[in-house]
Amino acid sequence: MKMTRRTLLAYSAITPLALMSIRVGGARAEGMVLHRGNGAAPQTLDPHLNFGARDAYIQDDLYDGLVGYGQDGQIVGSAAGSWDISDDGRVYTFHLRENLKWTDGTPIVAQDFVNGLIRTLDPATASDKAYYFSSTIQVTNAGAFTNGEITDPALVGFAAPDDRTVVMTLDNPAPHAIWILTSFQSSPLHKPSFEQYGTEFVQAGKLVGNGPYTLTELVPQSHLVLKKNPHYWDAANVKIDEVWYHVTEDMSAATKRYLAGELDVTVDAIPDEVEKLIAAGSIAADEYHVAPNIDGYYYSFNITKKPFDDVRVRQALSMTIDREVLQEKILKSGYPPAYSMVPPGVDPAYPGAAVKEKGMSHDDRVAAAQKLMAEAGYGPDSPLKAVLLATNDNDEKKKATAVAIMWKKALGVEIDLQFQEYQAWLDGFYAGTWDIFGDTIVADFAGAESYLSYMKPSAEAGYNWKNDKYEELMNQAAATPDVTARNTLLAEAEQILLDDYLIAPISGGATRQLVKPYVKGWIDNVIQFHASRFLWVEKA
């Protein structure tokens, strides 16, 4: 048997155990390098197609829009150093900086920006984002061009009267228009490379951008490497030389990569896990950045079904959700509990509105809700039965289960919980198979209008909600150029929505990220953008 034993030894030499003494290798570049975890692989780098926020972070490094998100998430001039807005709020004139260049060193002209915007709208591009200019803001003829009613791009409200001026004309004033012109929406089009390569013009080696970085390597489903662009207008202030975006689909694995020093920044984190790591001293509490963002979560009621056509039932259900306990004790999400459609903290200038129960004690809420339910004909002997439809995401499941228990305890309501995968959930919304829908919205910009315009009965037929007053106030707001007056109208509209309890607000959203202490220049912000050009690394 000696032979076999020897063979075993020989085998063991090539098994991984023998390899474990070898140190982690891997070439590291010279200069300042930042390793960012970025979640799932980008679906597309095409600046006029991409719709995902995480793709947009990469895009923000590769392309410069007319304006951009500054270090604190506020709008700053990017390719356009300045801009003027006409008194009626309908005409925006952007003045491009001098000597703007593409990454290949050729000059950028205003028409490149117009070309990019037109490409987004072009029906042949089939871009998800076209609605920004036809619905979120109404650029003249943008909708007609996307729908194919007109085919001449010159009729659309984007123009380049000279090489350094971009003019945007709107049908209605929109103070938020400036938020819709960052790199995510207004990246220019490098026509020569697009004409040469078609939709492949965004691949590594072909991509010509105008951002602070240029793409040098892309391994799909693994990583992207970006190098500093010497032609960038603000290159003198870009400190990091090389940025890596790593694909990190598994959040827990990303946390481990962060702990091992392979990542400097993660795009997300699991609160439970981080809590334990902080308690164990593996990471410092200030490495964990929880920042409210512009996501909103709520439960929508199916008002076409009995008894949800009765506002008393809807109100009673909304009142008995203990939002603080839900977020702070059960989900530990870091999400701010919400009493309104527009999540708290989204826009400090917005006066806001709230559901009636805000400010009441929990006991008072329960008592009032029980009374409402009794009036509607429901009580311990005749409990309300309802179907709640949510996605099969873990947090959504946990949340729905907790809320169902709260309703059961307070009102004796019996909830049939149905969890479906995302696409089926979405189809279920329009099929109306639910009584209560686990709903969510990701806003287009950090302002009340983004949420409230979505709830316009004319904008979203799925809710079957009719309210002329709401529609009227929203239309009135849309015609008001003054921000304060507009916000007042919006708040009035929101109050109508909330008083009608079409929805039970649950919470805002939050980004939860791990950021190494040596990464400097990081400012938590509601828009969740942290462009690499504002960051630097200071290792002792």
Place this chain on the structure above:
Amino acid sequence: MLRYVIRRCIGVIPTMFVLMTITFFMMRLSPGGPFSTNRKASAEIIANLNRHFHLDEPLWQQYLRYLWGVLQFDFGPSYKMRDYSVADLLIQGFPTSLKLGLAAILISTLVGVTLGTLAALRRNSWIDYGASTVGLVGIAVPNFVLGPLWQLLFGVMWGLLPVAGWGQSWTQMILPVVSLALPNIAYIVRLTRGSMIESIRSNHVRTARAKGLGERLAIWRHALIGGLLPVVAYLGPATAGIITGSIVVEKIFSVPGIGRYFVEAALNRDYTVVMGVTLLYGFLIILCNLFSDIVYGVLDPKVRYE
């Protein structure tokens, strides 16, 4: 033998055709579509997207269009990864899955057969118990538990290996290979042990011993060949499965293989990608099964392919 192989190869065509047809139509029965994720996009935008990808055509026409494409080795564009065609995704991802999978299958076979044989020869010894334990753990504890454990131990606590990543250093391969190999080692150990016990006691091995053959030769030349037959049968489909990647291992270790597409494309209703990976997997299953049948024929004198 050659005629058998040719006959089997011809059989690939109708099998693939049936696989393609069933997958194509079954996929369309699931709710939702590739572009229904954005509730704010207007009907016109969705219509543009559907027109762009020919999803506005009647289903039978889409099917014929797809079939015509496949005949020319055009597997269509991905609806979700808009910078890539399905062929791009597979060409970029498959070599990674193949490399990882072959390393894992090689290791599992070597380790599994060795441990299984030793366990069979030394029944109820510490080797046997050890091998059984490895087998039990490998089968019972799934990858999504062991993978993170390896990462924690070797990556975070001891700092010996990279936690995850791909392409910067060969050491990044070690943990994913071990994770992929372990469940297979477990199966192979158990298969080998069982069939070796049977084989050792079989008449031809007894005859070999009776004719004065040394123990080593009796085992190596006679018992092992019989003992390996179930392993060979197992390796066929297992190899096809392992070289097309694993979503769990790929996600945990950030490996850019194609295993993730099996699940994600289905969830995203990325129809063409689902078709692409299904056809690839189907083809590899057929290929590996054929290969394993041929090896079987060579090893087992009772099997004759006419």
